[in-house]
Amino acid sequence: MRVEIIFLGSGGGRWATITQTRGTGGFRIHTEKTKLHIDPGPGALVRMKDLKITPWGTNALFISHCHPDHYTDGEVIIEAMTKGMTQKNGVIISNFTVLEGFGDFENAISKYHQSKALKRYILYPKDSAKIYDMELVATKTKHGDPYGIGIRIKTKKGDIGYTGDTEYIDSLIEDFDGVRVFIANIVRKKNERIRGHLCSNDVIDLVNSMNKKPELVVMNHMGVKMTNPEKEANYIAENIGTNVIPAKLGLKIELLEEGYLSYMIGQEKK
Numbered sequence: 451m452r453v454e455i456i457f458l459g460s461g462g463g464r465w466a467t468i469t470q471t472r473g474t475g476g477f478r479i480h481t482e483k484t485k486l487h488i489d490p491g492p493g494a495l496v497r498m499k500d501l502k503i504t505p506w507g508t509n510a511l512f513i514s515h516c517h518p519d520h521y522t523d524g525e526v527i528i529e530a531m532t533k534g535m536t537q538k539n540g541v542i543i544s545n546f547t548v549l550e551g552f553g554d555f556e557n558a559i560s561k562y563h564q565s566k567a568l569k570r571y572i573l574y575p576k577d578s579a580k581i582y583d584m585e586l587v588a589t590k591t592k593h594g595d596p597y598g599i600g601i602r603i604k605t606k607k608g609d610i611g612y613t614g615d616t617e618y619i620d621s622l623i624e625d626f627d628g629v630r631v632f633i634a635n636i637v638r639k640k641n642e643r644i645r646g647h648l649c650s651n652d653v654i655d656l657v658n659s660m661n662k663k664p665e666l667v668v669m670n671h672m673g674v675k676m677t678n679p680e681k682e683a684n685y686i687a688e689n690i691g692t693n694v695i696p697a698k699l700g701l702k703i704e705l706l707e708e709g710y711l712s713y714m715i716g717q718e719k720k
């Protein structure tokens with residue numbers, strides 16, 4: 451049983467996305483039965499081609515909320531999932547806004563594309579969905595999209611947590627307590643707090659409040675003001691006593707036995 455996480459970039463926020471100074475393709479989780487794409491923002495397909503990852507075989511798509519750096523390539527991923535829309539296949543897991551639209555946000559994934567999935571889940575915090583050999587549990591966020599969610603992914607090799615976009619809220623402590631790999635969307639460094647997002651110090655507080663700390667924290671969705679991710683990773687690590695690495699295009703993490711992870715970077719690009 452293999453469980454791998456592959457990153458298609460490390461960027462997020464408007465400026466990093468517009469300039470593509472960091473990739474915004476989201477990340478994928480691959481097991482024997484599941485090929486799940488999470489938050490495919492602009493360039494997801496291009497980054498996959500660069501990394502020689504085939505989109506064919508994708509059978510699940512998760513989109514955390516209705517902002518373009520998380521959803522723009524979602525419909526193309528569905529087209530890959532459904533053999534170019536020729537057959538119904540795969541599952542879509544997302545929130546109310548992305549699939550139904552809310553206020554000024556139109557549904558980001560067309561009803562036509564949604565209709566080609568075998569199953570479609572609209573999750574609210576604490577809802578769960580069983581897909582193939584994993585279970586997804588939605589977590590709460592506080593962000594521009596009021597229905598935005600994060601996700602706790604339960605695999606046969608332990609849990610992976612993904613905050614989605616959120617500012618610090620106490621529920622994150624319990625929602626991600628005990629995950630093996632904690633993927634946190636950290637837009638800014640140190641104490642540079644902005645509304646709707648996490649900064650490094652938020653993540654330090656969060657992890658230090660957990661009963662069981664993660665084996666690894668991955669900094670994801672970094673904005674242009676995160677100028678030295680390695681230095682920032684060291685800063686967070688020193689303050690939480692657990693390993694921290696910045697996401698990178700091509701970063702691959704494999705969950706081995708409890709206490710052991712392997713990680714390597716396929717290509718030295720941002």
Ligand SMILES: [Zn+2]
Pocket residue numbers: 515517593594615
């Ligand atoms: Zn957002």
